[in-house]
């Protein structure tokens with residue numbers, strides 16, 4: 001597989017690390033012999049048709065930037081590369097932008113138009129343009145995978161699809177943001193105010209320095225939009241979600257809920273008609289009442305009942321693993337095609 005990797009933040013760097021540490025295992029066990037023909041960040045891209053060494057790219061990125069690699073060719077137009085280079089797959093690990101989905105949206109669209117399969121962990125482009133991108137991918141016969149956009153390394157999308165395979169899914173309800181869950185569970189357990197719990201989450205590295213997307217509920221809104229499309233077939237975009245965040249939650253409210261055996265959680269809800277993100281109470285023994293930075297998603301099916309998956313919803317190595325999972329899935333699709341010929 002010849003791959004173009006765009007985005008070298010925490011997840012992109014973790015992927016490089018994994019590719020260098022697990023090269024033989026990925027090749028021998030999963031048949032993924034990934035050749036990185038280009039790697040790009042916001043400063044430009046390095047290309048090399050015979051393949052870049054992931055460990056050396058990582059070292060250069062951490063030392064002085066991609067230009068300092070001393071291997072391959074540098075270009076300051078990474079997007080233009082997609083039509084020029086011979087490649088099979090685009091791996092998009094660019095940051096989430098919910099205003100216009102860029103640069104993820106343009107990378108994904110261009111890759112699909114040039115016949116590349118796509119793996120993305122970036123939520124903005126997908127949440128804003130999901131139905132259009134899926135239709136374009138189907139029309140061009142390419143695979144578009146995005147496991148890491150919901151739940152980090154936890155395979156929430158795959159689990160949900162499996163729950164619905166022989167059943168009928170009615171509803172998806174999820175704690176989909178680790179930062180807000182950390183804040184709410186600290187308010188619950190220690191009596192801290194929202195501001196103090198947020199400060200603690202930032203000090204511990206759970207929350208972004210600018211945690212607006214998390215606490216406003218917009219990060220959860222992106223994730224429930226993606227789940228609603230992929231698992232419930234809703235054909236929705238981010239603007240269809242009614243969103244309220246946790247900024248106004250008072251510690252007294254959290255304490256009063258606890259005294260009644262309830263926990264306040266920021267929930268994303270999709271039921272086939274309605275999409276909503278808001279703080280709600282759940283029973284303290286409900287599987288959604290997870291603590292700390294965990295995520296949990298319940299899929300309610302007509303015949304088999306409710307199924308919940310829980311796990312770490314973020315993190316570099318965790319989300320990089322979701323990229324590898326998607327690469328394995330793409331490999332399986334392509335191998336199945338060849339064996340049908």
Ligand code: HSE
Nearest residue numbers: 176177178179313314
């Ligand atoms: N900021 C997100 C969270 C992680 O706190 O869950 C990335 O989706």
